[in-house]
Amino acid sequence: MPLVKTPIPTFVQKLKRFFMIDLIRGLGLTLKYNVGALTDKDAVAGKGIYTEQYPKVRPDVAPRFHGAPRLNMDPETHDTLCIACNLCAIACPEDCIDVIPMDVEIIVAGKPRRKKVLDEFIFDTSRCMFCALCQEACPTACLELTQEFELATYSRAGFVWNREMLEQGRETVKYTS
């Protein structure tokens, strides 16, 4: 006598068990996946193989993905678009942006004037949560979070990006084969 009462199988269930229908269906499922992988077609999502050949083939990130920051430059003059207004640093919930301005002497309408321009821009990616509020705050569309996602470095100091890194982008090893 079993301790736990098991339901008595119906006739159809007995027939299924006798002809091992479930076993055959299971075999059919794995075969379907195998054939689907070979023809790169699958009943579930129309895709046979989900593996990404990452270093060889760059993955397609989502369109709204936010990654490494970048300071955009004027495409014609190659001057920075940043006006050192500090709005991004104010908008940042993590306080990871430091905008360091400097004053330069310029002559406007024959009179000497002082203008605030960008000297150094510090962006701490280790603290950034990629909310892109800084990007929203930027009045000149200068600061932008790109789709670049390879941010790993060998030291903590490497996470702190300076103006040069933000403008030029960081060099990473690109694998081709």
Add this chain to the structure above:
Amino acid sequence: MILLSPVNVLNDLLQSLGFSAETINYFIWPLIQIGLVVTLVALWVAYATYLERKISAFMQARLGPMRVGPWGLLQPIADGIKLLVKEDFIPESADRWIFFFAPYIAVASAFIVFSVIPFGPDWAVIADVNIGLLFVLAVSSVGVLALILAGWSSNSKYALLGGLRSSAQMVSYEVAMGLSLIGALMFARTLSLSGIVAAQGSDSIWFLLYQPAGFLLFLISGIAENNRAPFDLPEAESELVAGFHTEYSGMRWSLFFMAEYAAMVVVSAVAATVYLGGWYFPFVNRLETSGHHNLFVLVSLLVFLVKASLILYFYFWLRWTLPRFRYDQLMDIGWKWLIPSALINIVLSGFAIFTVQALDGYRGLKTIESLNRGLNLTATGKGIMIAFGLVGLFVTAALLSRINWRSRDFNLKTQRRNIRLVNLPKGKPAVQPGN
């Protein structure tokens, strides 16, 4: 044919070198054949591991090995080199000599079997032994010894449990494996593997059609014999780390790995020979009659490899579909289902052959064509025999499920409870604490 002329050229060369015909036929050619077969089988085994990884990956919507060579085709070679240069560690408390020799026994017992397997006609078979099938069964079961020795000599509880399990499993499934082949032997009337292929060729049918039950039984017990999923209890990684080869590393471990795959190839080769007609395939014979002898042998060899590889694929397919059996379920299938159905299969095949022989000549019915090289049946006889095979399969299954249907209630917990409560007043623990 220019490609294959070296075979004849070499023969002439050896003769011109002064070797006698006997030396050439019984010594030099066998050596060449053995070299070829060992190379072929080693490659086959290596690429079976590659295919296993690929197929398992495909079944899980992955890619599998891709980095070494195009589509990862050099992966088995890279693995082999890696395992060769790895440290070969022997535990301090292990039984050194037994630990040392166990993997070699495993590999040798798996590879020796290939000496009698007919890869093709004529020069593609090393030795056509009269008792071929018996030889295969005898030698391949020596592989169990290796597992037991490995499990014992490792001096580790996991290895010992794996060895114990493998011995119990082998003992139960060896019987069913031997018995399931007898049905096919009744048609072939010989134990020689080449003879079995010839019998299927002259009857122009595969014994799979006469013996569906026998084929299934042989495959199931073969899978159990090779410790493959769903019968891989001796190396159940979720319970026993790695089973009998827990303590092995480096080259010795890879020898066990090779032995496992070689044993799989052996079982699929034997199944292809006995049930799928071996190297025999329709229309390939025309090459022989039109004079292209060596091409005929080569094509037959390919046919055989394809057939065996299909069964090998079935192995992988099952492994990545079914979960592992519980230990009591394993014994249940072995003793309550496989052995009785193998016995029933023998009786039913005997009855079928008797019926066909009795029907021959009854009211002008002609069932038996000739008894030359096994039982050759006419189309009517074949139909009767195939019908008998199919009906027998279901009759066996129905009979056994009728007999075994209460065995599902078998409950270890109830048994333990009963044992514990013998002669014990209620409410008292069976073992006194602090005793």
